[in-house]
Amino acid sequence: MNSIHANAIVIDGLIISKWDRSVFEDMSKGGLTAANCTVSVWEDFKGTVHNIAQMKSLIRENADLLMLVRNTRDIEQAKLERKTGIILGFQNAHAFEDHLGHIEAFADMGVRVVQLCYNTQNLIGTGCYERDGGLSGYGHEVIAEMNRVGIMVDLSHVGAKTSEEAILASRKPVTYSHCLPAGLKEHPRNKSDEQLRFIAEHGGFIGVTMFPPFLRRGIEATVEDYVEALDYVINLVGEDCVGVGTDHTQGYGQDFFEHLTHDKGRHRRLTNFGTVLNPVGIRTIGEMPNLTAAMLHAGWPTRKIEKVIGGNWLRVFKEVWGA
Template sequence: MSLKLRSADFHCDVLMKLLEDESRSFTNEERTELDVTLPKLRQGGSVLQTFAIYIPERMEKSMMPILQSIDLFQRKILTSPSLKWIRTRQDVNQLNGSGSIGALLSLEGADGLQGELSMLRILYQLGVRAVGLTWNRANWGADGVLENRQGGLTGKGREFVAECNRLGMLLDVSHLSDKAFWDMVDITNKPLIASHSNARTICDHPRNLTDDQIRALIAMNGRIGVTFVPQFVIAGRTARVDDILLHVEHICTLGGEKHIMFGSDFDGIESHVMGLSNPGELENLQEALLQRYNEALVSGFMAQNALDYLLEQLPAGSKIQ
């Protein structure tokens, strides 16, 4: 297939793997410890990769491993001349025709901030531009999606949302409980993203979004990162690329064709969708999409919807107001 569209991915866990063992290589073509590497991003036509800071549950919930992850991002990822750090909308504009791959830094789970908004501001100054308040469990700010009590945002969590809105920090709902999701929808004044979640109607998993949640994200001009986590794609059998298309189609039927992007969760998963184990295999997804949708729509799904969101929602400059 000769056509290769640009690709964007709003979630991977390379930094977690580097935090566990920094001898792993992001740039070496011969090494295979990582799903997401520079050679595989180039092979997949990447124009944007979001690198999540995720601190494994066995590690301390403090700023220390978060800062170590940022250090790894700067030393192991950004040192490649092919990577451009994305912090402002101007940075996104400069990707056009440059041949560079944008690198966006996000935080998955704000446990380590311990409710201190000063820590959030410091992370903004250090270049973090997206944050999910929880992982799957409860913390100081909200309940995660697998917390039994299924509570919403705490008072501190509400302050956190307001400060993210003020700073221009993108808010990610992928791991929130349903109650916390709706609390955040009620109080945010900026469009939200679900960086790596699918449609619960297609695959009934609590990490996936209900139709009402999908409609809410669409209504606020947010984004939904269709993910490649096999158990979020289909239950009971091996997931295939065509199964991902069921989620894409369902979101489209709800009016979300301009709101779909992808959030692979590469390096955060132990098994893969058949034929989609790393960014170098994204051509298989592109080809399947082009059999069903026109090139303009597929270009949106693959990258442009994500880039448009960043152009609209990232701050104009890095300085805190």
């Protein structure tokens, strides 16, 4: 592990791996200071509460490696203690159901990032795989409440119109926590240059993913291709509002992807990812130091690396969550 990576605060804006000791050990090996860890996609309120309880139990059982993150001080403390801070996040606001009060309840449980929609329509707006009706009236209320209680609005799998309206509605920075530029590969999940500029111009944040179906060279990609994607976005919007959101799915098999890619986890097929094979050099979370090495090899100065590998996320989380 090079000294830049070892000394930096390293934050992954999105991991949806199969939570167990082996993944947590790999987080430690990869030098991760904190990660936004998915605990809800298609689950309802009750199912999501169960997932949160399960994750907190895992944090206690693996307290030598992990701690729960409720604020940015916790992230800084995780760095000091050489632990990985677990940020509780949702990839769908389905668990809010039709009850605004659930939002504060989840914030009290420690939830800090919530994606409004996962691929399709819900009560709030529309996902990226169907005709986009925009942000609903309830959606406007949800965003206002998320702003109030300090939960970051995520728009990665959200449709273009709903995203635009959410960016304008939010008083606090919103994020595409894990996306790639359509300028490198056309895909319903990738964001156009215009969309990337729009979120940045309105104070938002872009986490760049390495999920292979969305990368220019797909499963042929290497860690250098991931750095290329990061640089593409930085060249559009500047280096201060870009970070890493790998979308690691470590430990899961094909059944999991079948569940994710069917509407509500069980109905019509929305997309087919095909083979999911992460880029050479960063196949696993433990290989995260290779990303910093590839940034160095690409000629990135230390300050730029430190910002993109985690410093930028830390700053924007502070803006959304408060001190």
